[in-house]
Amino acid sequence: MQSTSLMWVSALSTVACAAVACDPATLSDPLPSWNDGAAKTNIIDFVEQITDSSRAEFVPANERIAVFDNDGTLWAEQPMYFQLAFAIDRVREMAAERPEWSTQQPFAATVSGDREALSGLTEHDIVEIVTTTHSGMTVAEFQAAVAEWLATARHPRFDLPYTALVYQPMLELLDYLRANQFKTFIVSGGGIDFMRVFVEDVYGIPPEQTIGSMGELAVEMRDGTPLLVKQPGIDFVDDKEGKPVGIARFIGRRPIAAIGNSDGDLAMLQYTASGPGARLMVYIHHDDAEREWAYDRESPIGRLDMGIDEANTRGWTVVSMQRDWNTIFAFDAPQVP
Amino acid sequence: MQSTSLMWVSALSTVACAAVACDPATLSDPLPSWNDGAAKTNIIDFVEQITDSSRAEFVPANERIAVFDNDGTLWAEQPMYFQLAFAIDRVREMAAERPEWSTQQPFAATVSGDREALSGLTEHDIVEIVTTTHSGMTVAEFQAAVAEWLATARHPRFDLPYTALVYQPMLELLDYLRANQFKTFIVSGGGIDFMRVFVEDVYGIPPEQTIGSMGELAVEMRDGTPLLVKQPGIDFVDDKEGKPVGIARFIGRRPIAAIGNSDGDLAMLQYTASGPGARLMVYIHHDDAEREWAYDRESPIGRLDMGIDEANTRGWTVVSMQRDWNTIFAFDAPQVP
Numbered sequence: 001m002q003s004t005s006l007m008w009v010s011a012l013s014t015v016a017c018a019a020v021a022c023d024p025a026t027l028s029d030p031l032p033s034w035n036d037g038a039a040k041t042n043i044i045d046f047v048e049q050i051t052d053s054s055r056a057e058f059v060p061a062n063e064r065i066a067v068f069d070n071d072g073t074l075w076a077e078q079p080m081y082f083q084l085a086f087a088i089d090r091v092r093e094m095a096a097e098r099p100e101w102s103t104q105q106p107f108a109a110t111v112s113g114d115r116e117a118l119s120g121l122t123e124h125d126i127v128e129i130v131t132t133t134h135s136g137m138t139v140a141e142f143q144a145a146v147a148e149w150l151a152t153a154r155h156p157r158f159d160l161p162y163t164a165l166v167y168q169p170m171l172e173l174l175d176y177l178r179a180n181q182f183k184t185f186i187v188s189g190g191g192i193d194f195m196r197v198f199v200e201d202v203y204g205i206p207p208e209q210t211i212g213s214m215g216e217l218a219v220e221m222r223d224g225t226p227l228l229v230k231q232p233g234i235d236f237v238d239d240k241e242g243k244p245v246g247i248a249r250f251i252g253r254r255p256i257a258a259i260g261n262s263d264g265d266l267a268m269l270q271y272t273a274s275g276p277g278a279r280l281m282v283y284i285h286h287d288d289a290e291r292e293w294a295y296d297r298e299s300p301i302g303r304l305d306m307g308i309d310e311a312n313t314r315g316w317t318v319v320s321m322q323r324d325w326n327t328i329f330a331f332d333a334p335q336v337p
Numbered sequence: 338m339q340s341t342s343l344m345w346v347s348a349l350s351t352v353a354c355a356a357v358a359c360d361p362a363t364l365s366d367p368l369p370s371w372n373d374g375a376a377k378t379n380i381i382d383f384v385e386q387i388t389d390s391s392r393a394e395f396v397p398a399n400e401r402i403a404v405f406d407n408d409g410t411l412w413a414e415q416p417m418y419f420q421l422a423f424a425i426d427r428v429r430e431m432a433a434e435r436p437e438w439s440t441q442q443p444f445a446a447t448v449s450g451d452r453e454a455l456s457g458l459t460e461h462d463i464v465e466i467v468t469t470t471h472s473g474m475t476v477a478e479f480q481a482a483v484a485e486w487l488a489t490a491r492h493p494r495f496d497l498p499y500t501a502l503v504y505q506p507m508l509e510l511l512d513y514l515r516a517n518q519f520k521t522f523i524v525s526g527g528g529i530d531f532m533r534v535f536v537e538d539v540y541g542i543p544p545e546q547t548i549g550s551m552g553e554l555a556v557e558m559r560d561g562t563p564l565l566v567k568q569p570g571i572d573f574v575d576d577k578e579g580k581p582v583g584i585a586r587f588i589g590r591r592p593i594a595a596i597g598n599s600d601g602d603l604a605m606l607q608y609t610a611s612g613p614g615a616r617l618m619v620y621i622h623h624d625d626a627e628r629e630w631a632y633d634r635e636s637p638i639g640r641l642d643m644g645i646d647e648a649n650t651r652g653w654t655v656v657s658m659q660r661d662w663n664t665i666f667a668f669d670a671p672q673v674p
Contacts, residue, residue: 062543139585183545196589206399207589208520208546217585219578219604225611226581226604241556244563248476248554250587252533252544267556267563274562 030176033169033327039282040324042317043173046280050256051180057278059256061181066257066280067247067268068170070188070195070212072302073261073284074203076165076329078293079156081301083194084126086149088118090133107132130191135215135232139193142230146197160331163202167284168333169325170259174203177257185209185255187246189239189264193230211246213238243268261286262302266310273314281316283307288322292329367513370506370664376619377661379654380510383617387593388517394615396593398518403594403617404584404605405507407525407532407549409639410598410621411540413502413666415630416493418638420531421463423486425455427470444469467528472552472569476530479567483534497668500539504621505670506662507596511540514594522546522592524583526576526601530567548583550575580605598623599639603647610651618653620644625659629666 034040049057050064071077091101091110101107106125109117121129134142155162174184184205188195192212199205216231238246244267247255257280258265258272269281283304287294297305311318319325327333371377386394387401408414428438428447438444443462446454458466471479492499511521521542525532529549536542553568575583581604584592594617595602595609606618622641624631634642648655656662664670 062537065545185545192586192589200399208402208522208587210589214586217582219581224607226578226608228581228585241563244556244565245554248565249529249551250545252529252547270561271563 030179031169031172033172033325033333035324035326037324039317039319043176043280043282046257046278047176047180049278059277063253063256064177064180064182065185065251065253065255066177066182066259067185067187067251067255067272068174068258069260069262069265069268070186070190072286073259073265074166074170074174074186075162076155076167076292077302078295081190082155082162082165083190084130085153085162086146086194087130087133089149089153090145091129094133131215131232131234134191134193135230137230139217139228139230142193143197146194150198158329158331163198164329164331166202166330167325168327168330170284171203171330173259174205178204182257183209185211185247185251187211187238187243187268189213189237189242191215192238211238211250213242239264241267244271247271256280258282259284260307262304263307264302266307269307269316270310273316281311281314282319283311283316284319285321287320288325288328292321367516368506368509370509370662370670372661372663374661376654376656380513380617380619383594383615384513384517386615396614400590400593401514401517401519402522402588402590402592403514403519403596404522404524404588404592404609405511405595406597406599406602406605407523407527409623410596410602411503411507411523412499413492413504413629414639415632418527419492419499419502420527421467422490422499423483423531424467424470426486426490427482428466431470468552468569468571471528471530472567474567476554476565476567479530480534483531487535495666495668500535501666501668503539503667504662505664505667507621508540508667510596511542515541519594520546522548522584522588524575524580524605525549526574526579528552529575548575548587550579576601578604581608584608593617595619596621597644599641600644601639603644606644606653607647610653618648618651619656620648620653621656622658624657625662625665629658 031040049055050059052058068074071081088110091107095101095107095111101111106121106128109121110129150161150163153162154160155165158165177184186195186199186205186209190212192210192214195210195212196207199210200207214235216233216235218229218231220227220229236242243265247268254275255272256275258269259282260269261284273279273281285296285304285308286292286302295302296308297303308318321328368377386392387396389395405411408418425447428444432438432444432448438448443458443465446458447466487498487500490499491497492502495502514521523532523536523542523546527549529547529551532547532549533544536547537544551572553570553572555566555568556563557566573579580602584605591612592609593612595606596619597606598621610616610618620641622633622645623629623639632639633645634640645655658665
C-alpha cells in the first residue's frame with residue numbers, strides 16, 4: 001500500500017510538472033531559498049537521520065516536535081515588534097474616546113506619533129500601552145481588532161502588510177518538517193491571542209500549536225453563555241526560562257528541534273538540546289542590513305549575545321541570513337505560475 | 338485520487354474481513370458498543386451534518402475540535418478519583434523516609450489505610466496529600482512514578498489496572514470522531530502531568546492535546562540543562578469556569594463537540610453550545626450500579642445536578658450507561674481475533 005501510494009504521488013508530480021513546465025530540481029529540493037552550505041546540510045541531515053527507521057537516531061512520528069520562535073525567526077521584528085506597532089495604532093484609535101489621553105503619558109506621546117517621543121518610551125510605558133490595548137474586551141473582540149489592523153496597517157520600511165514580512169526560507173522549513181511528519185509549534189514571547197489571528201493562514205500552524213505570553217482571562221456569564229474577557233493582569237510570560245515552561249505545559253514533551261534568533265530563545269534551545277538522540281538547534285543570525293536588518297549583541301530588540309556564544313561552543317547551527325538565504329521575504333520569492 | 342483511495346480502503350476492508358471472517362455489520366457501524374437510540378443517533382447525525390460539504394452545517398476539518406472530560410467520562414472515577422488513589426499510595430511509599438508522618442495528619446491516617454480514617458479526610462487534607470506527592474521533583478521523575486503505579490496498582494473493585502477501566506463506547510467515539518478529521522482533546526480537572534503518562538497509549542490522545550489542572554513549575558539550571566521542577570503552588574484549576582479558560586488558552590478556538598459527566602463540565606458544554614452552527618453537547622449519566630456505578634445529584638464525586646437540568650432543558654444528549662451502552666469497560670469488549 002505504501003509503495004502504491006508513493007507511486008501515485010510520484011505520478012501526480014510528473015503530471016503537475018508537465019502542466020506548468022516547472023523545474024524538476026525545485027521538486028527535489030525541499031529548501032530552494034536556502035543556499036548550499038553547512039546550515040542547509042545540517043537541517044537535511046538531521047531530518048534524514050531521524051526519519052530513517054533503520055537508524056539508531058530514528059524518532060517515531062508522534063515525537064517529532066519542532067518549536068519555532070516567532071518575532072525575528074518566522075517574521076521580522078524591526079523597527080519594533082509588530083505587536084507593539086499594533087498596540088500604538090490601537091492607542092491612537094482608542095484616543096478618540098479618551099480625551100484625557102491628550103495630556104496623559106505615555107498615551108500623549110503615543111498619540112502624537114512623534115518619533116522622538118516614541119523612542120523615549122520606557123519599558124514600563126510599553127507595558128502600560130500593551131495592557132491598556134489588550135484588555136477589557138473579549139478574546140473575540142480583541143482578535144477582530146487585530147485582524148482589522150493586519151488587513152490595513154503597512155510596515156514603515158516596506159509599505160506592505162506586516163504578514164508579508166515572513167521569511168520564505170522559514171516557510172519552506174516548516175513545510176519540509178511537516179512533510180516529514182513533524183508537528184510544528186510556535187513558542188513566542190508575543191501575545192498568544194495576537195498571534196493566533198494569523199498563524200494558521202500565514203504559517204500553516206493552527207492556534208492550538210501556538211504558545212505565547214498570556215494575560216489573565218476571566219469568564220463572565222451573559223445569558224447562560226460564558227464569555228472570555230481579557231484582564232489587565234499578566235498570567236504567563238513565554239520568554240527566556242518561560243519557554244521551557246510553556247513547552248512543558250502546552251506540549252508535554254521535549255522537542256527534538258528548536259529554532260530561534262535571540263537570547264530569549266536560549267533556554268528553549270538548551271532544553272531541546274538536553275534530550276537524548278539526534279537534536280537540531282538553530283539560531284537565525286540577522287546579518288543582512290541591505291535586504292533585512294543587521295543586529296545581534298547590542299540590539300535592544302532581539303539581542304543575540306549569550307546565545308551565539310553558546311551556539312558556537314556547542315556546535316549548534318547558526319544561519320547567516322546574508323550567506324544562507326537566497327531569498328529573505330516571502331514577497332520576494334519567485335512566484336509559482 | 339479521492340475515489341481511488343476510497344476504492345483501495347474498501348478493497349482492503351474486504352480482504353481483512355475475509356481473512357478473519359468478521360461481521361460486515363461491525364465494519365459499517367462505527368459505534369458497535371452503543372445501542373440504537375437517541376444518543377447514538379444524535380452523535381452520528383451531528384458528524385454526518387458537519388462533514389457533508391454540501392450542507393450549511395459543514396465545518397472545515399481544521400475547526401473540528403472535540404473536547405472530553407476524563408474522570409467519569411473516559412474512565413471511571415469511583416470509589417475515588419484514580420489520581421487520588423495514586424497520591425495515597427504514594428504517601429505510603431514516601432512514608433518509609435518520613436517517620437514523622439506516623440503521628441502527623443493527614444499522613445498518619447493515609448498511611449494506616451484505615452477505611453474510616455480515609456473517609457474522614459477533608460478537602461484541605463486531600464489538597465495537602467496531593468500537593469506533597471506532586472511536587473519537589475522534576476516532571477520526568479513524577480511521571481516515572483505515575484507510570485510505575487499504573488503498571489502495578491489494582492482497582493479495588495475490579496482487581497485490574499486502573500487503565501483497564503476506560504469506557505469502550507468512548508474509545509469508539511474518539512476513533513469515530515478522529516476518522517472524521519476531528520482533533521480530540523481532553524479537558525479535565527485532573528493533573529496535566531499525571532494524565533499525560535497514559536493518554537496517548539490508552540486513548541490515542543497525545544500529551545499536547547491534553548489539558549488539565551497544573552501546579553507551578555520552576556526552571557532549575559543544572560550543568561547548562563534546564564530542569565522543570567514541580568512546585569507546591571497551584572497554577573491553574575481546569576474545572577468548572579476554568580474549563581473554557583483552559584480551552585481558550587490551549588486550543589484557541591471554540592470546540593464544536595463537548596462530552597462530560599458532571600457539573601464541573603457544565604461551563605465547557607455551555608461554551609461549546611454558544612458558538613454558531615451545529616453543536617454536539619453530551620452528558621454521560623452514571624445510572625448502572627450493576628456494571629459500573631449509579632450516582633448523580635447527591636454524589637460527592639462527579640456530581641451531576643445543574644448539568645442534567647440544563648441538558649434536559651436545552652435538548653443536549655444525555656447518555657444512559659445502562660440503556661445506551663451494551664459494553665461498558667474496554668476489558669469487557671469482545672476481543673477482535
